[in-house]
Amino acid sequence: MALDQVCFGDSAWSAESWGEEFARLADDRVVLVADEGVAVGYVVLLVPPDSEDPVDLLRIAVSPAERRTGIGGQLMTAALRHCAGRTVLLEVAAGNESAGALYSGFGFEEISRRRGYYAGGEDAVIMRRQEEKVDE
Numbered sequence: 001m002a003l004d005q006v007c008f009g010d011s012a013w014s015a016e017s018w019g020e021e022f023a024r025l026a027d028d029r030v031v032l033v034a035d036e037g038v039a040v041g042y043v044v045l046l047v048p049p050d051s052e053d054p055v056d057l058l059r060i061a062v063s064p065a066e067r068r069t070g071i072g073g074q075l076m077t078a079a080l081r082h083c084a085g086r087t088v089l090l091e092v093a094a095g096n097e098s099a100g101a102l103y104s105g106f107g108f109e110e111i112s113r114r115r116g117y118y119a120g121g122e123d124a125v126i127m128r129r130q131e132e133k134v135d136e
Ligand SMILES: CC(C)(COP(=O)(O)OP(=O)(O)OC[C@H]1O[C@@H](n2cnc3c(N)ncnc32)[C@H](O)[C@@H]1OP(=O)(O)O)[C@@H](O)C(=O)NCCC(=O)NCCS
Pocket: 007, 058, 059, 060, 061, 062, 063, 066, 067, 068, 069, 070, 071, 072, 073, 074, 092, 096, 097, 098, 099, 101, 102, 103, 105
């Protein structure tokens, strides 16, 4: 929660929200943590039980002091390993260049926009990553 607060400020999840995420670990949530003695990064996924349903990447963040050292990429690699073969969706603020670059680098592509979605009028960009199906 402390790391979430540092990374997202007013948009940080409340204790109640985090509690709900962890309560759903047995159902459809996956939380991965980059741990260097203290948590320096995390990713939260919504992984529906039906493998035909897309996975939602709900949140990914790295401690500001540890950014650009590869932790976000490692978290993303681990997250995608958890949902091999499945479509993954996410939403990102149009002006969030670091996250946008991370996502593009992992093969996510913009599929739609929610105009003026965020407070302040910023667009939300919906991105999708699809793994190519290999014929057997
Ligand atoms: C997005 C975020 C998780 C990236 O984490 P990170 O540990 O810095 O990422 P990495 O060091 O693994 O970088 C992986 C790639 O992402 C891209 N990238 C990351 N930060 C970038 C930046 N500031 N500018 C441009 N590209 C960037 C680069 O392509 C980078 O590869 P490179 O370093 O080889 O060029 C981190 O910036 C963050 O926590 N941001 C705040 C929270 C947030 O906005 N989360 C997304 C919305 S839920």
